[in-house]
Amino acid sequence: MRETPVTPVQVTGTVLTTRRVDAYHALTVVAPGIAERFRPGHFVGVAVGGARTSMLTRRAFFVHDVKPDYGGTVEFVFSVRGSGTAWLAERRARDTLDLVGPLGRPFPLPRDPVTCVLVGAEHGAATLFTVADALQGRGCRVDFVLGAVSADRVFGALRARRMGETTTLTTEDGSLGMRGRVTDVLPGVIADVRADAVYACGPMPVLRGVTAVAVEFDIPVQVAVEEGMACGIGVCMTCVLPVIGDDGVTRMVRSCVEGPVFRGERVRFDDVGTIPFDALGAPGGGTRHAG
Ligand SMILES: Cc1cc2nc3c(=O)[nH]c(=O)nc-3n(C[C@H](O)[C@H](O)[C@H](O)COP(=O)(O)OP(=O)(O)OC[C@H]3O[C@@H](n4cnc5c(N)ncnc54)[C@H](O)[C@@H]3O)c2cc1C
Ligand code: FES
Numbered sequence: 212m213r214e215t216p217v218t219p220v221q222v223t224g225t226v227l228t229t230r231r232v233d234a235y236h237a238l239t240v241v242a243p244g245i246a247e248r249f250r251p252g253h254f255v256g257v258a259v260g261g262a263r264t265s266m267l268t269r270r271a272f273f274v275h276d277v278k279p280d281y282g283g284t285v286e287f288v289f290s291v292r293g294s295g296t297a298w299l300a301e302r303r304a305r306d307t308l309d310l311v312g313p314l315g316r317p318f319p320l321p322r323d324p325v326t327c328v329l330v331g332a333e334h335g336a337a338t339l340f341t342v343a344d345a346l347q348g349r350g351c352r353v354d355f356v357l358g359a360v361s362a363d364r365v366f367g368a369l370r371a372r373r374m375g376e377t378t379t380l381t382t383e384d385g386s387l388g389m390r391g392r393v394t395d396v397l398p399g400v401i402a403d404v405r406a407d408a409v410y411a412c413g414p415m416p417v418l419r420g421v422t423a424v425a426v427e428f429d430i431p432v433q434v435a436v437e438e439g440m441a442c443g444i445g446v447c448m449t450c451v452l453p454v455i456g457d458d459g460v461t462r463m464v465r466s467c468v469e470g471p472v473f474r475g476e477r478v479r480f481d482d483v484g485t486i487p488f489d490a491l492g493a494p495g496g497g498t499r500h501a502g
Contacts, residue, residue, distance in 0.1 A: 220244035226306045233363040239286040245312040246283025251341040252472045253313030256443035259295035268441045270295045273338040288337035315471045324350030325407035332413025336366040362387035394420035422475030432475035438466045453479040461490040
C-alpha cells in the first residue's frame with residue numbers, strides 16, 4: 212500500500228549546527244513543523260542564495276534525521292555540486308534557511324517483521340537511517356549495503372555497523388570494503404540473509420541495477436529516485452518519469468508528488484528522460500484502452 216502525502220509547511224528555520232562528514236556537509240535546521248510531519252523518505256525544498264539571488268528554484272534534499280530538540284530539527288546531508296549547494300556549504304550556525312517540507316511520499320513499511328536489505332549509494336545512504344529505525348521499530352531485521360566511488364563518499368558506515376545485523380561496504384576504487392558497486396554484492400547479501408524486501412536510494416543507474424537484482428530474487432523493492440526537480444510541489448513537470456500503474460499502463464508521473472519513492476519494478480528506468488510511445492497521452496499512442 213502506498214503512503215499518502217502530508218501537507219507541507221514553509222519554515223524559516225535557524226541553522227543549529229553545520230558539520231563535515233568526509234566528502235559531505237550536514238546542516239541541522241530548527242524546523243518544528245517539518246520535523247513533526249516527517250516520515251522516512253520525505254525530502255525538503257531549500258531556498259538558496261539569499262533574498263536577492265537569481266537562483267529561483269529550491270534545491271531538494273532527503274531528510275537524514277529528525278530530532279525533538281528546540282521543538283523539532285531536521286538534518287540533511289549534501290555534497291557541493293553547483294552554485295546552490297556551494298552557497299549552502301557556507302551557511303553557519305544561527306543563519307536562517309527557508310525550507311518547505313516534508314515533501315513527497317515516504318517509504319511504505321511492511322506490516323510484518325520481515326528481513327530488509329537497505330541499499331544506499333553516495334549521499335543516498337543518508338536517507339536510509341530513519342527507514343532502518345522505523346523498520347526496526349516494527350521488529351524487522353535490517354542489513355545494510357552501502358557504496359560509493361571512494362571511501363570518503365561512503366556515508367554512514369559506522370552507524371550502519373551499529374544498527375544493521377550486517378553491513379557490506381563497496382567502493383569503486385577499493386579504498387573501503389569490497390572493490391566494485393553495491394549491485395555486485397547485493398545478490399550475495401540477499402541470498403545470505405534471506406531478504407524479504409529491498410529499500411534503496413542513490414543515483415538512477417544504481418536504482419536500476421538494484422531493481423534488476425530484486426526482481427531476479429522475486430522480492431519487492433522500494434526505490435527513492437532523484438529526478439531533477441525545479442518546484443518540488445507538483446507544478447512545473449520537470450521531474451516526470453515513466454512509471455507503470457496498477458492497471459499496467461505507463462504514465463508520466465511527477466516524482467516530487469507521486470514519488471520520490473516508487474516500487475522499483477514499476478519505474479521504466481531505460482526510458483527515463485523520454486516519453487515512451489506507449490505512455491498514456493504520448494504523442495501518437497498510449498491510450499488507456501490501447502491493445
Ligand atoms: C528528491 C531529491 C532528493 C535529493 N536529496 C539529496 C541529498 O540528500 N543530498 C544531496 O547531495 N543531493 C540531493 N539531491 C540532489 C540535489 O537536489 C542537487 O544536488 C542540487 O539541486 C544541486 O543544486 P546546485 O545549485 O548545487 O546545482 P546546479 O546543478 O547548479 O543547479 C541545480 C538546479 O538545476 C535544477 N535542475 C536539475 N535538474 C533539472 C532538470 N532535469 N530539469 C529542470 N531543472 C533541473 C535544479 O532544480 C536546480 O535548480 C536530491 C535531489 C532530489 C530530486
Ligand atoms: S518538480 Fe515541479 S512538478 Fe515535480
